[in-house]
Amino acid sequence: MSIHVTPQGQYRAKWRDPSGRQRSKNFATKREARDFLATVRTSASNGTYVDPQAGRQRFAEHAEAWLASRTGESTTRARDASVMRTHVLPQWGDWQLGKIDHLSVQSWVSELGRRRSPATVAEALRLTSGVLRSAVRNRLIPYNPCEDVTLPRRRKHDHDDLMITRDQLSVDLLPAVPARYRMLVATTAWTGLRWGEAVGLQSDALDLAGGTLRVIRTVVEVSGNTDYKPYPKTGAGRRTVPLPRWLVPQLRDHVARYGLGERGLVFANAVGKPLRRTLFRSRIWRPSLVRAGLLGSVEHTGSHEFTGRWIDDEGRANTLVRETYAAAVKAVASAAGTGLRFHDLRHSYATWLVDDGVPPNMVQRVMGHESVTTTLQLYTRRTENHDRILDALGGSMLGADGPDDEDPDDSPAAGMAVLR
DSSP states (O other): OEEEEOTTSOEEEEEEOTTOOEEEEEESSHHHHHHHHHHHHHHHHHTOOOOTTGGGSBHHHHHHHHHHHOOSOHHHHHHHHHHIIIIIHHHHTTSBGGGOOHHHHHHHHHHHHTTSOHHHHHHHHHHHHHHHHHHHHTTSSSSOTTTTOOOOOOOOOGGGGOOOOHHIIIIIIHHHSOHHHHHHHHHHHTTTOOHHHHHTOBGGGEETTTTEEEEOOEEEEETTEEEEESSOSSGGGOEEEEOOTTHHHHHHHHHHHHOOOGGGBSSBOTTSOBOOHHHHIIIIIHHHHHHTTSSOEEEEEETTEEEEEEEOTTSOEEEEEESSHHHHHHHHHHHSOOOOOTTHHHHHHHHHHHHTTOOHHHHHHHHTOSOHHHIIIIIGGGOOOHHHHHHHHOSOOOOTTOOOTTOGGGSHHHHHHHHO
């Protein structure tokens, strides 16, 4: 290692990298050059040496290689590629890896948080950090500037805990669902299946005589195309779920009326193919919620006038007018804010079971969770069963005019004795 003065008056530090190749870098002062060579000497001895020129590689180039090298589910890869393309590359694609610093990343995260949801920001940062972490491992940059970046807080919204009661489901929602898809909704609600598990249910996994179904495969959707996956989401997802007795004959009638789709699909579309989640949500699910009065409402307000009303996620009242009921329902379903999701049927199922006293470990098994903690924290926390709380506190209350001094049983002390 050596330092030489260049004709331009700079100080050129020279050294050999671990491969023996001659390297050099110019500095304004001799002290900077000396400190740099000391760093190179230390990093070379402890195996952390990084070529100063390696950081010139563009972020987009390394990101492409990193994405291509990853393994995992097709749905996960498609989601990550979409986030990378939409949010990450527009910001960092043309940057040299070595030019990205912590302050730049934090500023980007803060700005993105003003336009996108906290969940989206977290995913964008996760992928950015993944690319830069790979660059560190490949000795392209010395450290990951995404470390210790602060994310926007995830705030709880009213629609995060949406549930449906069994009465609402039976009386309001199911009659509003088109007949072809009614049993899909009913089966999902009373078995707690995930979307892919429900639409991937095939006749060989449905035992109507025994009153059970088995979760052994799923349907996944990637970029608008559906495909079969011969295993569920997790190892615990492979399970047997009991069917309510009343549901069995209705499922039998459904199969007799609509037949089975390809590969024996129990719930297929009109041409026998797997249902697509995005289309089902917009064409079947949300209009059914509107007809059921669970996502706004539609009223007949004139001879050829139907008025739709709803409250958006910001609490603002909205109205629209259409000439037909069907058009008004479609418009409200499209314009209204977040409502009950299809996946909330699964949340509701778990909560019903726990509220009815089913042991958490049994709920865990039928839900297909790896851990009972997931069952208790992620799903059953959504319940607000005030009746059970009030029942536990006792059924009697003091009269509006206060206790009768003539009757000792109405005294506060007597009430406390009952509660004890």
